[in-house]
Amino acid sequence: HPGFNFGWGGHGGISGGYFGLFPEFYQSSCPQVDDIVVSVLEKAIAKEPRMAASLLRLHFHDCFVQGCDASVLLDDSTGIASEKRSVPNRNSIRGFEVIDEIKAKLEEACPHTVSCADILALAARGSTVLSGGPNWVLPLGRRDSRSASLSGANNNIPPPNSTLPNLVTFFKRQGLDEVDLVALSGGHTIGVARCTTFKQRLYNQNGNNQPDASLDKTYYYGLKSVCPRSGGDNNISPLDFASPARFDNTYFKLILWGKGLLTSDEVLWTGNDRRTMQLVKSYAEDEGLFFEQFAKSMVKMGNIRPLTGYNGEVRKNCRRIN
Ligand code: HEM
Ligand SMILES: [Ca+2]
Ligand SMILES: [Ca+2]
Numbered sequence: 001h002p003g004f005n006f007g008w009g010g011h012g013g014i015s016g017g018y019f020g021l022f023p024e025f026y027q028s029s030c031p032q033v034d035d036i037v038v039s040v041l042e043k044a045i046a047k048e049p050r051m052a053a054s055l056l057r058l059h060f061h062d063c064f065v066q067g068c069d070a071s072v073l074l075d076d077s078t079g080i081a082s083e084k085r086s087v088p089n090r091n092s093i094r095g096f097e098v099i100d101e102i103k104a105k106l107e108e109a110c111p112h113t114v115s116c117a118d119i120l121a122l123a124a125r126g127s128t129v130l131s132g133g134p135n136w137v138l139p140l141g142r143r144d145s146r147s148a149s150l151s152g153a154n155n156n157i158p159p160p161n162s163t164l165p166n167l168v169t170f171f172k173r174q175g176l177d178e179v180d181l182v183a184l185s186g187g188h189t190i191g192v193a194r195c196t197t198f199k200q201r202l203y204n205q206n207g208n209n210q211p212d213a214s215l216d217k218t219y220y221y222g223l224k225s226v227c228p229r230s231g232g233d234n235n236i237s238p239l240d241f242a243s244p245a246r247f248d249n250t251y252f253k254l255i256l257w258g259k260g261l262l263t264s265d266e267v268l269w270t271g272n273d274r275r276t277m278q279l280v281k282s283y284a285e286d287e288g289l290f291f292e293q294f295a296k297s298m299v300k301m302g303n304i305r306p307l308t309g310y311n312g313e314v315r316k317n318c319r320r321i322n
Contacts, residue, residue: 020308021139025118030110037102037122038130044098045130049245052127053191054095059124060187060301061093062117064174065152067305069145070116072153073099073318079147080321086153091234092194096319099123103318116318117142121302128298131190133247136295139303143312146321160197160262164271167264174304176297182268182279183293184301188239188261189251195227195235198261203229205263214270216258223261237261249291252284 026033044051062072065083072089073096076082083089099119106114118140129135158170171181202224205212211220226237238244239261240251251265260266268276283290313322 021141021303021306023137023139025140026110026114030106030113032109033106033114033118034122034126036105036109037119038126040098040102040105041123041126041130044101045127049131050191051095051098052131052245052247053187053239054093055098055120055123055127056187057191058093058095058099059120060184061089061153061157062120063301063304064156064170066145066147066149067307068117068121068142068302069305069307069312070120070142070315070318071145071148073116073120074145074148074321075319077320081148081150083148083150083153086150086157088157088159089153095123099318107316112314112316115142115144115312115314117144117306119318124298124302128247128294131245131247133189134291134295136299139299141306141308143307143309144315144318144321145307145312158264160193160264161200162264162267164267164273164276167267168273174301176300178273178275179279179293180297180300182276182283183290183297185265185268186249186251186283186290186294188265189243189247189249190240190245192236192238192244193261194233195237196233198223198237198263199227199229199233201263202227212263212266214258214266219257219259239265249283249287252280252290255280256284 058072062068062070065071072083074080074082075084084093099116102119102123103116106119121138121140121142125136125138156170156173158167162170167181168178171177201212201215202220203209203211223237226235240254242250242254254260255265255269269280316322
């Protein structure tokens with residue numbers, strides 16, 4: 001049965017069973033899988049362009065905690081402490097209704113076949129493409145976890161005020177390098193962030209009641225009007241104000257101009273690491289280069305510790321274990 005990769009993963013030889021994933025995984029068991037995913041995405045993103053950003057982020061927050069196993073989608077229940085309650089996720093991650101709709105359509109077309117973890121990977125790619133970004137060949141065959149890790153979500157997702165060395169460490173822990181860090185940060189070419197995630201930069205970046213000196217002055221004044229010193233924590237600002245719904249390379253151009261929204265964005269340029277500086281500069285100058293590396297790094301991120309073979313399960317409902 002080609003829809004089930006017996007013999008590929010689960011031998012514990014190669015770390016995490018990387019060789020368990022392959023692009024043709026659903027070729028005979030659910031050939032329409034990508035069409036169904038994209039049709040739901042088209043509707044959702046037409047209704048709200050930001051949804052593309054939210055879905056891209058969901059795959060990232062899944063993969064950095066226990067690997068790409070849809071742990072992020074589990075609700076609280078007996079024995080499950082939902083990752084949705086973690087500091088990086090609460091009042092923040094979204095898109096669950098769209099994932100539910102995709103899952104429901106897939107259960108109709110190909111019952112009990114497509115995992116929620118693969119849906120997240122497909123939704124991230126589809127969202128990128130529909131926003132004008134690159135396409136890539138996507139290895140599939142991830143299975144879904146029977147557990148979640150609230151502490152993992154608190155400890156493994158990098159906070160927005162991270163220093164550059166800290167960001168590098170968070171990514172290294174997942175087997176990702178500086179090139180992946182810079183390229184994947186380019187995901188911030190779409191979507192928004194809440195005032196609470198960048199407030200410190202505006203009012204007290206170094207404990208001296210001063211703004212982050214790397215902020216462009218005009219940009220800084222604009223941000224202060226959205227994000228007052230006190231209150232307004234849930235006010236939102238685009239991560240790439242020049243083209244918040246378009247997947248392009250303006251995110252990197254803005255960073256060169258001191259107009260990156262989060263500390264974690266700006267430090268890629270100001271963090272005194274010649275490698276990340278050079279990468280920011282090259283992606284700002286060459287969108288094609290950024291697209292190519294983003295695609296490669298997304299595949300790499302999507303390969304973080306997947307469950308394959310007999311491990312895990314294919315959930316019937318992405319919000320709970322079977
Ligand atoms: C490098 C470390 C990263 C940090 C510190 C970081 C941090 C954040 C923060 C704080 C927000 C705003 C959350 C909120 O206000 O509720 C955000 C949004 C976002 N992040 Fe990241 N992120 C990082 C990497 C990534 C990666 C690797 C991706 C995907 C490839 C990504 C994609 C997104 C997207 C698309 C949004 C907007 C979501 C929306 O509008 O709903 N981020 N990120
Ligand atoms: Ca996970
Ligand atoms: Ca953009």
